[in-house]
Amino acid sequence: MTPPQPPPHPGPRAADPHQPPPADGPAPRNTGMPVAGGGAAAETAPGEVDGGPGSRRLPGQARGGQRPVPASSQPVDLLDGVARWGAAGTPRGEFRLQPVRLERDLELIAGWMNDPVVSAFWELSGPAYLTEQHIASQLTCDGRSVPCLGLLNGAPMSYWEVYRADLDPIARHYPSRPHDTGIHLLIGPPEYRGRGLGGTLIRAVAELILRQRPRAQRVVAEPDVRNLPSVQAFARAGFRRAAVLDLPEKRAALMLRAR
Template identity: 45%
Template sequence: MTSAHQHPATTVPGPPLPLLSAPWSARVARPEGADLDLVHGWMRSPHIDAFWHQAWPRERWYEEIAGHLAGDAILPLLIDLDGRPLAYVEVYRVARDRLAGHYAELPHDLGVHIAIGDADRTGRGLGRTLLRVLARGLLAADPACVRVVAEPDVTNVPSLRAFGAAGFRPAGEVTFPEKTAALLVHPRTEEDMPR
């Protein structure tokens, strides 16, 4: 047996930049300047802090984003709509995440954490559209990936509704120290749902 078969996650590249088309665009978040100011400010917003619990000092966010960029597990992104920043997104390889082992993941499975920055842009259907566009963009960017997953808090009803409307399907619950999460899966095809 080859080492690739023993440790498939080590042979899988880091998360890709999703392939999005106008009016959507995605770019890697930088750990300095305007990107850092934006993410740091958004994370202090009550509607995000209620579920992310990361209203950290600016320096801690610098370390977080820089750390993600130095590794191959999480890709921090800023998603723009019509050229205006809408959301901070972390795309991660499930096999390199704490979610690994909580379901029958495949080596190329991708996961997403999403925070829509401005509270006044929530509750308008933008989240569900973004989630659909993002899942399709990730599947297009990595042909070997057949599922995009998410694990929002089971008490985050607006988020659960948005994921459902975007084509993510329930696949059970996962218990983490700080939350019980709904495991949601956006499969490439029906056969790609976890069994």
């Protein structure tokens, strides 16, 4: 299906096409990742993850949807080619990010979104078109957010959003730096939860980002402060709790992983 077209974004674009300004709108929604014991953890969207109630807004997206992008700016790569990042070795096996293709991946991801543990934070349960719209709005934007499947030993088992935190509304709530890169995630199949995978995979992705994005000095996350398993997963992955942010949709722990 074709998602509804968002209204044009007010105001001019930045002169440098590689540095579009942060989108207008509220701070990012709280996404959360399912955790051990059948509970759920919140953050910008993992399963020791980040997610949560509220706007269902995407990274860099204003209330009315992400801004349309002129055809001439489509080739701009704001995240240094996520599809080319390759695999990371982990104690649990080989892990890689694979950018989403809706025709291939929608049914799988929509199924995960209908798991009560996931839907409590992502709020995308229901017909598959809800998930389709959520992902399509990133795929048709300017590249500041890349939705991906996480493959562990070749098996798709998690969903990730890698995004430019410095171009997102979250940048208005902390001292952002150029090329700060944020992550959201969820762990899909229940059999992968409660095994400590969250911290392992977050560490692997953070290291991929810092290796493949030489201009990025930090990886950023903002789990809900009430989501202790998520905060702890990021801490296990080498993130430090830098501040508490009062965002429109949540009170968040600002978690930073420096180069």
